[in-house]
Amino acid sequence: MRIEDCRTDFPITRDLIYLDSAATSLTPKPVVQAMVEYDLRYRANVGRGVHRLANVATHRYRDAHDAIKSFIGGEGGTLTITRNTTEAIGAVAAGLDWKKGDRVVTTLLEHHSNLLPWLRLRERGVAVDIVRPNSDGGLEIADLEAAIRDETRLVAVTHASNVLGTVLPVREIAGICRDRGAKFLVDGAQSTPHIPVDVAAIGCDYFCFSGHKMLGPTGTGGLWMRRPDLEPLHVGGGSIESASSDGYTLAPGEERYEAGTPPVAGTIGLARAAAYLREIGMDAVRRHEERLTARLIDGLAALDGVTVAGLDAGTDRIGVVSFTVEGMHPHEVAQILDEASAVLVRSGHHCCQPLMEHLGLPDGTVRASTYIYTTTEEIDTLIATVEEISRRAI
Numbered sequence: 001m002r003i004e005d006c007r008t009d010f011p012i013t014r015d016l017i018y019l020d021s022a023a024t025s026l027t028p029k030p031v032v033q034a035m036v037e038y039d040l041r042y043r044a045n046v047g048r049g050v051h052r053l054a055n056v057a058t059h060r061y062r063d064a065h066d067a068i069k070s071f072i073g074g075e076g077g078t079l080t081i082t083r084n085t086t087e088a089i090g091a092v093a094a095g096l097d098w099k100k101g102d103r104v105v106t107t108l109l110e111h112h113s114n115l116l117p118w119l120r121l122r123e124r125g126v127a128v129d130i131v132r133p134n135s136d137g138g139l140e141i142a143d144l145e146a147a148i149r150d151e152t153r154l155v156a157v158t159h160a161s162n163v164l165g166t167v168l169p170v171r172e173i174a175g176i177c178r179d180r181g182a183k184f185l186v187d188g189a190q191s192t193p194h195i196p197v198d199v200a201a202i203g204c205d206y207f208c209f210s211g212h213k214m215l216g217p218t219g220t221g222g223l224w225m226r227r228p229d230l231e232p233l234h235v236g237g238g239s240i241e242s243a244s245s246d247g248y249t250l251a252p253g254e255e256r257y258e259a260g261t262p263p264v265a266g267t268i269g270l271a272r273a274a275a276y277l278r279e280i281g282m283d284a285v286r287r288h289e290e291r292l293t294a295r296l297i298d299g300l301a302a303l304d305g306v307t308v309a310g311l312d313a314g315t316d317r318i319g320v321v322s323f324t325v326e327g328m329h330p331h332e333v334a335q336i337l338d339e340a341s342a343v344l345v346r347s348g349h350h351c352c353q354p355l356m357e358h359l360g361l362p363d364g365t366v367r368a369s370t371y372i373y374t375t376t377e378e379i380d381t382l383i384a385t386v387e388e389i390s391r392r393a394i
Contacts, residue, residue, distance in 0.1 A: 001279040003288050003372055010373045016342040017378045022162050022190060022320050022369035023346050024212050027273070031215055034272035035265040046264055047238055047255070061264050064271035065254070068222060071274035072188070072207060073198030078228040080257035081220065081267050085189040086113040087233075088208035088223035089156070091257075092185055093117035095230030100125030102153040105182070107131045107139060108358050109161050109168075112351045114187040118156060127151070132358060137164040137310040145176050152182045159191035163352045163367065164310030165293065165320035167191065174203035189213055193371070194289055194318040196282040199224055211266065216273035220266040223257075234259040277372075285372055289319035292370045292379055296321050299383035305390040309365055319370035322350075325386065327393040330366045333386070337366075341385040343378075345369075 007013050009028035018026060038060065044053035046061040069079040082088045090113075104118045108130055118128045129147045133139045148155060155177050160167045170186050177184040185206040191197055193214035199207045204226070211220030232239060232250065239259035241249045250256040277285065301308050305326040311317070325333050334347035349356050349364040356364050368382060 001276075003280050003284050006280065007373050007375075013373050016344060017381060019343060019345050019368040019370065019374065019378070019382060021193075021371035021374075022213070022350075022367065024218070025193060025215050025371055026373060027215055027217065027269075028276055030276055031217070031269045031272045035217065035269040038265045038268050043265075045261055057264060060268055061262070064268045067271040068267070068274055069224070071197075071278065072192065072209070072222075072224060073200050074207070074224045076200055076226075078225045078254050078257070080223050080225075080254055081262050082208075082223050083219050083263075084212070084221040085111075085187060085208045085210045088206075088221055089113055089185070089187065090117050091223055091233045092154075092156075092206050092208075092230060093121060094233055096154070096183075097231070098124055098126050098153070101127075101151055103127045103129060103149055103151045105129045105131065105144065105147045105152055105155045107133065107144070107157055108355050109133055109137070109139060109164070109166070110156075110158055110352070110355075111162050111187065111189065112353070113189075114156055114158060114185075115354065126153075133355075135359070137161070137166060137355075137359065138315075139166075139168060141169065141172060141176075144173065145180075148176065148180045148182055150181075152180065154183045154185060156185040156187070158187040158189075159197075160194070160318045160320075161310075162190050162320060163322050163350050163355060163365065165317040165322075166311060167195065167316040167318060170202050170204065178203065190318060190320065193277075193285075195286045199226075211270040211273065214270075214273055215276055216270035217263075217266045220263055220270045228253065228256070230257075232257050232259065236260055238262075280372060288372060289370050289374075292374055292376065293317060293319045293321060295376060296368060296370070296379050296383065299379070300386060303383075303387050303390050305393055306386060309359060309361065319374070320367065321369070322365035322367045323386075324361065324365055325390050325393055328389070330364050333366045333389055336389055337382070337385055340388070341381055343382050343385060345382075 042056040044057040046058040183205040188209040192209040207224040212218040236259035309322040330347035337343040
């Protein structure tokens with residue numbers, strides 16, 4: 001599939017310019033059709049019955065499970081389907097056997113979902129060391145390495161910032177963690193949809209991602225584990241091998257982490273989304289967004305009264321660009337973009353309030369985020385509209 005031909009699968013793009021994919025991507029027709037087919041043709045629970053619909057549903061669900069695992073290069077590990085990245089990270093925070101005096105290292109670049117669960121562990125005597133980026137949002141790996149102590153149990157970082165778009169050198173960080181004896185968690189919510197991901201090559205212990213940011217349905221995501229060394233967040237139907245009034249034995253492998261009925265339709269839809277991205281090619285996705293991002297940053301940076309947050313276009317980054325217009329609140333800018341040009345962007349703190357305070361942006365930013373269905377003409381419309389807004393503000 002050529003990336004230029006995909007827009008027909010996204011009907012919403014006929015009526016507006018959607019530049020909020022970092023929050024939730026649009027969903028193509030083939031993904032919707034895959035979920036509808038399950039509901040209308042073979043809807044049944046999985047792993048429980050022997051009738052024909054149960055057999056078909058179970059087979060399709062397991063195939064989808066394997067396809068999602070393969071998409072992130074995780075064939076050698078364990079994947080559990082979650083509702084989103086937040087739940088996946090929470091499962092790690094709840095599933096490790098923490099001891100008083102253990103430490104966690106994370107950064108101020110993190111989404112709240114990869115910060116608050118670790119801060120919550122302070123109630124159990126776990127210390128949290130937070131590495132701060134420099135003034136333009138860049139992270140010094142030496143600072144991260146210096147924060148890791150003998151007591152550090154886990155290092156948790158984002159693969160790509162949802163505010164600045166910066167891609168962190170996670171392979172390098174993984175090597176540092178191995179050398180220092182710390183486990184390594186990667187928040188892949190923003191990277192998985194936009195750049196090729198290979199968790200085996202990264203070398204992380206845990207990788208968390210969301211389906212709704214990668215063309216899939218809401219309420220889906222995944223937690224990949226190099227080894228299934230976490231205590232399950234829930235136990236119950238489907239997660240046990242046997243049970244009696246005296247106790248139970250957990251099922252082996254992935255099933256022990258998926259108590260209850262899983263999101264069958266959603267998982268099938270997420271697998272179809274992964275297949276859709278594979279048909280285009282993740283390298284093609286990345287090149288497309290790099291071109292759009294460079295155009296957007298250069299266009300905005302040339303405008304009087306407009307400031308682009310973060311590093312320049314030459315850095316390793318995804319298609320996320322945050323900016324401010326002098327004298328205007330980000331919400332006001334976003335509302336005018338919608339009303340004047342049908343351009344939809346995110347505004348505010350983007351669930352990264354500590355980072356915003358660190359960067360001196362108490363009201364947050366306007367954030368435009370691109371994806372496979374974004375065109376250069378849409379980027380030019382955004383730039384032109386922001387230019388008009390900035391003139392008015394001045």
